[in-house]
Amino acid sequence: MKVAYAISGIGHAAVLVWSVWSLAAKPLPVLPGDALPVDIVSVSDFTQMTAGNLSAPKSETPKPLVEKVAEAKPVEDVTAKIDEKKEVKAAREPPPAPEAKPAETKPVESKPEKKAEPKSDPIADALAKEETKKPEPKKAEAKPPAPKKPAPPAPKFDPNQVQALLNKQTATRVAAAGETLNSAPALGTPKGHAAQISLSELDALRQRLAQLWTPPAGAKDPQEIVVQVRILLKPDGTLAAPPMATNSGRSALFMAARDSAMRAVIRGAPYDMLRPETYEQWKDIEITFDPREMLRGY
Amino acid sequence: MTNRLSLSRRRLIMLGATATAAGALAGLWPRRTGAALKLDVTQGNIQPIPIAIPDFVGVATRDPALGRNVSQIIASNLQRSGLFAPIDQAAYIERIASIDQTPRFADWKQINAQALVAGRVSQADGRVAAAFRLWDVFAGQQLHGQQFTTTAENWRRVAHIISDAIYERLTGEKGYFDSRVVFVDESGPKERRIKRLAVMDQDGANVRYLTRGDDLVLTPRFSSAPDTITYMSYGQGDPKVYLMNIETGQREIVSNFPGMSFSPRFSPDGQRVIFSLQRGGNSNLFVMDLRSKATTRLTDTQVIDTAPSYSPDGARISFESDRGGKQQIYVMAAGGGDAQRISFGDGSYSTPVWSPRGDLIAFTKQTQGRFAIGIMRTDGTGERILTEGYHNEGPTWSPNGRVIMFFRDPGGNGGPSLYTVDVTGRNEQPLRTPSYASDPAWSPLLQ
Numbered sequence: 001m002k003v004a005y006a007i008s009g010i011g012h013a014a015v016l017v018w019s020v021w022s023l024a025a026k027p028l029p030v031l032p033g034d035a036l037p038v039d040i041v042s043v044s045d046f047t048q049m050t051a052g053n054l055s056a057p058k059s060e061t062p063k064p065l066v067e068k069v070a071e072a073k074p075v076e077d078v079t080a081k082i083d084e085k086k087e088v089k090a091a092r093e094p095p096p097a098p099e100a101k102p103a104e105t106k107p108v109e110s111k112p113e114k115k116a117e118p119k120s121d122p123i124a125d126a127l128a129k130e131e132t133k134k135p136e137p138k139k140a141e142a143k144p145p146a147p148k149k150p151a152p153p154a155p156k157f158d159p160n161q162v163q164a165l166l167n168k169q170t171a172t173r174v175a176a177a178g179e180t181l182n183s184a185p186a187l188g189t190p191k192g193h194a195a196q197i198s199l200s201e202l203d204a205l206r207q208r209l210a211q212l213w214t215p216p217a218g219a220k221d222p223q224e225i226v227v228q229v230r231i232l233l234k235p236d237g238t239l240a241a242p243p244m245a246t247n248s249g250r251s252a253l254f255m256a257a258r259d260s261a262m263r264a265v266i267r268g269a270p271y272d273m274l275r276p277e278t279y280e281q282w283k284d285i286e287i288t289f290d291p292r293e294m295l296r297g298y
Numbered sequence: 299m300t301n302r303l304s305l306s307r308r309r310l311i312m313l314g315a316t317a318t319a320a321g322a323l324a325g326l327w328p329r330r331t332g333a334a335l336k337l338d339v340t341q342g343n344i345q346p347i348p349i350a351i352p353d354f355v356g357v358a359t360r361d362p363a364l365g366r367n368v369s370q371i372i373a374s375n376l377q378r379s380g381l382f383a384p385i386d387q388a389a390y391i392e393r394i395a396s397i398d399q400t401p402r403f404a405d406w407k408q409i410n411a412q413a414l415v416a417g418r419v420s421q422a423d424g425r426v427a428a429a430f431r432l433w434d435v436f437a438g439q440q441l442h443g444q445q446f447t448t449t450a451e452n453w454r455r456v457a458h459i460i461s462d463a464i465y466e467r468l469t470g471e472k473g474y475f476d477s478r479v480v481f482v483d484e485s486g487p488k489e490r491r492i493k494r495l496a497v498m499d500q501d502g503a504n505v506r507y508l509t510r511g512d513d514l515v516l517t518p519r520f521s522s523a524p525d526t527i528t529y530m531s532y533g534q535g536d537p538k539v540y541l542m543n544i545e546t547g548q549r550e551i552v553s554n555f556p557g558m559s560f561s562p563r564f565s566p567d568g569q570r571v572i573f574s575l576q577r578g579g580n581s582n583l584f585v586m587d588l589r590s591k592a593t594t595r596l597t598d599t600q601v602i603d604t605a606p607s608y609s610p611d612g613a614r615i616s617f618e619s620d621r622g623g624k625q626q627i628y629v630m631a632a633g634g635g636d637a638q639r640i641s642f643g644d645g646s647y648s649t650p651v652w653s654p655r656g657d658l659i660a661f662t663k664q665t666q667g668r669f670a671i672g673i674m675r676t677d678g679t680g681e682r683i684l685t686e687g688y689h690n691e692g693p694t695w696s697p698n699g700r701v702i703m704f705f706r707d708p709g710g711n712g713g714p715s716l717y718t719v720d721v722t723g724r725n726e727q728p729l730r731t732p733s734y735a736s737d738p739a740w741s742p743l744l745q
Contacts, residue, residue: 197335206339213342216470225470242437256470259434259441263412264342266436285335293340 197278204273213264215291216256224249225257227289229265235279237270246286261289344722346383347468349376350411350435352394353387354428357420364453365419368428371457372415372464375475375501378718379465379701380725385411397431406435413441413468417460425449428456432464442467454503455744462743474696475500478741479703480518480527480544483507484713484734491713491734495529497544500696500740502730508544517561517737522568524741528552530562539573541588552586559584561605561649565632566612572596574604574617583617583634596634605649608632609656609676616640616650616659616676627661629676640678649692652676654742655699658721662691671704673721684723689714692736697743703729705736 216225228247232240243265245258265287274282351373354365361367376382391405397416406414417430429445444463446456455476462473483496483505495508495515509515509531516537518529525545530537539562542549552562552571560581562573572585583596583606597603599621606617609632616629622639625646630637641647645665652659656676663670663683670686671693689707696703700721707714713734719726 202337206337209337209339210341211343213339214345214347215342251470252466252472253470256468259437259468263434263436267412280334282335285337287337287339289339289342291340291342294342 197274197281201274201278205271208268208271208273209264209287212267213289214260215289215294216253216260224251224253225291227254227258227261228286229261229289230284230286231265233271233274233283233285235276237272237274239266239269257289264289346381347412348383348385348410349413349415350385350390350406350409351376351415352390354417354419354430355394355397357418359419359421364421364426365417368419368453368457368460369415369417371454371501372461375458375461376464378501378727380720381465381469385409397429401433403433403435403438411435413464415464421450426453426456428460430460432467454499458499471700472698472743474698474701474743476744477697478524478744479738480508480520480741481716481731481735481738482515482518483732484736488711488713498731505732508542508547518739519563520739520741521564522566522742524744526568527739528562528564528571530560539571552588563607565608566610572606572608572615574606583615597637607650607652609652610654611656616652618648618650627659627678640676641674641681642678643681651693651695653695653699654697658699660693660695660702662693671702671719673702682723684719684721685717685726692738694738694740696740703738703740705738707736
């Protein structure tokens with residue numbers, strides 16, 4: 001019994017000693033990690049970056065538009081309307097391609113009336129058929145019509161089904177098919193932000209106006225010759241309307257200054273330095289012509 | 299009563315209709331919203347405006363070249379101003395046959411004309427009638443249109459008046475072409491130079507002599523009335539100040555004081571003449587009322603005060619004085635009193651002339667043996683030299699205060715001649731005179 005106590009005591013003591021040595025708190029080594037580059041992006045920047053761009057340039061491998069999950073089928077014109085109708089085949093076989101053989105001309109010359117109608121136009125066919133019903137005394141000298149039109153196993157013309165004659169040739173687009181649905185065309189999203197007008201565009205615009213503008217120099221009252229002109233532009237950069245002055249003055253000096261600003265604006269058009277992508281921002285511009293700094297000292 | 303009531307009701311209805319129409323119009327009008335983009339243009343390109351001036355259409359003119367002459371005078375006037383560049387007629391595409399038709403603006407745009415003058419002259423029983431239209435080629439609209447009638451011998455004035463109208467409409471400032479210049483014509487060899495007063499149009503045409511050359515004449519000046527001048531003449535004895543009507547040739551002595559009177563000049567209202575009077579070693583300023591002949595002394599110093607000139611409102615006088623040691627420009631009230639020195643640059647300043655526009659004073663500046671013509675603001679700031687050389691003197695302002703005429707003497711055996719320069723200093727041009735010329739004085743615009 002005492003032996004058992006002793007063994008137990010020694011065993012406990014051994015476990016205790018081991019745990020004291022092995023489970024003692026050791027400082028955890030922290031290895032220095034690689035530095036991570038962090039860019040600080042403002043919320044508006046982020047929104048703009050992720051929103052996509054309505055007028056972004058076409059990427060090299062655009063994600064195809066997919067409206068139906070199926071095997072991919074090339075779509076030629078994504079903007080055309082979808083039509084479920086099957087393509088309608090012409091009721092009759094297409095006319096033989098005109099051969100360039102000179103020998104062919106002979107039979108045509110021999111039958112001048114026939115030459116007129118090698119086409120498979122159903123309406124014309126129907127009309128021709130109607131014509132055949134009527135005996136035409138005038139065409140007496142022509143060949144009898146019966147041998148002329150033996151071949152056409154033409155569809156019966158029913159005037160109540162004229163609509164069947166219509167709309168046969170319109171090419172329609174079939175739904176774009178692909179592996180996954182993708183409703184957005186590749187050029188951006190419907191919520192995309194337009195491109196921002198750039199400072200270099202503005203500078204180019206300012207530069208052109210400055211070159212063409214001849215302010216009245218040597219004026220006594222330079223504050224009289226500050227002119228504000230509002231212009232409305234078309235997407236191609238031409239003026240959509242005559243420019244209008246938005247400030248006014250009565251003096252002859254103001255009138256001369258206003259006219260000089262107008263001339264500069266009119267002569268400067270078209271403003272082709274402005275990109276059409278940013279049209280929304282420059283379709284309406286107010287330009288302040290202020291020569292005071294330039295004329296200081298005159 | 300009922301009648302009146304119904305009438306007023308009808309009027310009310312009409313008023314209502316008008317109001318509705320106005321409202322509808324206002325609705326149709328594009329609403330003034332702020333423009334999307336605002337842009338400031340603070341730099342321009344100062345260059346002459348290209349202008350096309352085809353020959354005026356002549357209607358029953360005795361002289362078939364009249365239309366051409368008128369357009370040529372206008373073109374040369376505008377060109378001399380430096381603000382316009384008349385386009386060579388050989389480049390014109392459209393031929394103006396009538397001024398009542400709208401020109402084909404595309405033809406004029408193609409030769410880059412920004413403005414187009416289409417005119418007509420006609421002659422009937424000794425009178426000349428001229429009409430013109432000024433077109434803005436790029437805007438495609440008429441800027442100005444006018445007609446004049448005058449006697450046949452005055453046809454040059456018609457061209458000058460039209461030039462003024464074009465100048466004013468396109469630059470915003472009054473023109474100066476319908477004006478004259480009186481000057482001292484100098485002929486003969488250097489030792490026996492004959493000096494005569496002469497008057498001509500501002501472009502050098504129609505020279506007419508006013509004196510015979512017996513007396514030495516100096517410093518002619520115009521009154522506010524363009525037919526009256528004052529000048530200084532050395533006859534027998536001391537120099538005297540004279541008045542002269544250049545139309546009639548009538549003249550009278552203004553002052554008859556002991557001593558020598560110098561540098562006369564009219565007040566802006568033409569009622570007084572201001573001059574300097576030298577007695578002994580000093581010179582002082584006096585003003586004389588022409589009607590009452592009453593003379594008032596303005597300065598009383600032991601130095602030389604001379605070359606007085608009124609501001610256009612008549613409230614102040616600029617003059618030159620050596621009271622500070624060297625000749626400098628001073629400004630004081632028209633009634634006399636304390637004078638304030640405004641010129642502080644190197645060298646000496648003389649003959650200040652107040653611009654008719656009131657904003658600038660022109661002067662002659664002498665530094666290191668060279669004479670320059672310059673301008674400064676009336677407080678002495680913004681001094682700018684317009685031209686410099688061996689000898690430049692006698693600045694006089696054009697009626698609109700844009701151009702200064704002066705005379706330049708190259709030295710040697712030659713003689714002085716007249717020049718014009720723009721206040722920007724950009725456009726210096728000689729003015730042709732029959733012989734040597736000095737001491738120009740520019741008239742106000744003719745009436």
